[in-house]
Amino acid sequence: MIQDNTPALAPQRRERLRQMLREGGVARVDDLRKTLEVSVATIRRDLEILEEEGKVRRVHGGAVSMESRLEEPVFENKTNLAAREKQRIAEEAYSLIESDEAIYLNGGSTTLFLARLLRERTDLTVVTNSLQAAIELADSGPRVILIGGELRRISQTMVGPLTSAVLAQVHVDKAFMGTMGFCLKNGLTTTDPNEAYSNEIVAEQAGQVILLADSSKAEKVCFARFSDLEKVDLLVSDKNLSPEYTKELRKRGVKVRTV
Amino acid sequence: MIQDNTPALAPQRRERLRQMLREGGVARVDDLRKTLEVSVATIRRDLEILEEEGKVRRVHGGAVSMESRLEEPVFENKTNLAAREKQRIAEEAYSLIESDEAIYLNGGSTTLFLARLLRERTDLTVVTNSLQAAIELADSGPRVILIGGELRRISQTMVGPLTSAVLAQVHVDKAFMGTMGFCLKNGLTTTDPNEAYSNEIVAEQAGQVILLADSSKAEKVCFARFSDLEKVDLLVSDKNLSPEYTKELRKRGVKVRTV
DNA sequence: TTGAATTTGATCGTTTTTGAACGAAAAGCA
């Protein structure tokens, strides 16, 4: 049994402070005191230091973070309707990756789950247009290549004509693509034409296209189309995908795995 | 049969130290002492050696690993040197920005301060290779364009040949550039050649080049050069920049503002 | 084995960090 009565090192504690501030945006001295189990004097001193460093701005009663946190929409809110499925799909996708491959991840929650699984894989090269995925892998793990372009706020991805400049210069073995909808008739679609544009280029160039999409995306059609179903080599989805539909997909040359 | 009560050899012990540090990210002297069964003096001496080798950073009470995949102790250090100055420099830089301009921010702590000031400016377009700056502006504010490329971990910036693909397609009115060093003789330099490469392209293309650098950067020369001083239109620095040096800079056609 | 060089551990004065105390300043409330 590990005793936790050894106090944290000062920089460690300040790091936690920063983190707490970032998460809530603001925090009161007294709450920080209780959480970190030190005196208010220490908290004040730490905040003073962090203020010097520009990380934090002190206010009466507490402090506010100067660093903006990028909220993670996936792991909490509405998306966790299908979080289970997405996690499993991501794990299945992970098992498809071989050593030293170059892979592409587009934006979306499912691919973000996959990104999380890649944090230890230093052998890989990950190309992505997802800011979230890049952040996930920024500190460690695979070589990360971001494609440039305009940042689309709502999805936190880089999109638009500029993205093609980088995409033209790299080749990925496997492209793991999330999508807003896939459909026998209309192929792969998403809401934003710019997003679709980037996806389209990747789908054309990648060695394999692996679609990661839970069953709720089946037969859904959105505004902007970016690929035929035929371009998809493999669909990884969940068990709720009906056998008939799976059969139909296979008829089109799309391998299907449900997990 | 190897006895375990024979004390480990010094290099062997230091190796274990490194490993323990790597695992936990941090460790306190006292815990290390107990685990390795040597005196605190020995631990301190070992840590001193490892610090000189750059493997470890000592802090009061223990040490933090520099080679762990945790956090950003390096980036950390840089920021806290002159946060006050950097904040002021950033504010001065902010006042130079006009409506509806397109500006460039490279990586570095000073430009990050500037990025924070731009969070409300929806009229601007910000082009950047800094992941941190992009995160700051991801939720609101200016239009953000990231240049693509390989993510350089230590600075959290996108660098390398791929960056030029996007840079070639955009034009910015003003480029706000941080640097590791500027020097009358050697111009602008930074540590990483890839970083320098991107900076160089920007410096060539931008309408104006505005250098943001506190006085500690003066006459400092790093490995990779990316621009002549003559290309710089304006230097914003702090009051510690000597008047003689300022004069010399002006002779070279560089306007100087100290705040 | 002897002697020199290196490493280790203990001691001690100094520095750093921490928490508590207390008057001053700010915020809340009537």
Place this chain on the structure above:
DNA sequence: TGCTTTTCGTTCAAAAACGATCAAATTCAA
């Protein structure tokens, strides 16, 4: 406004950690 409560900054003392020094122990080479 005037009063109370909370928070702040400063000062001070105790505790912990540090660096320097020196002696003992160990290692290495001759």
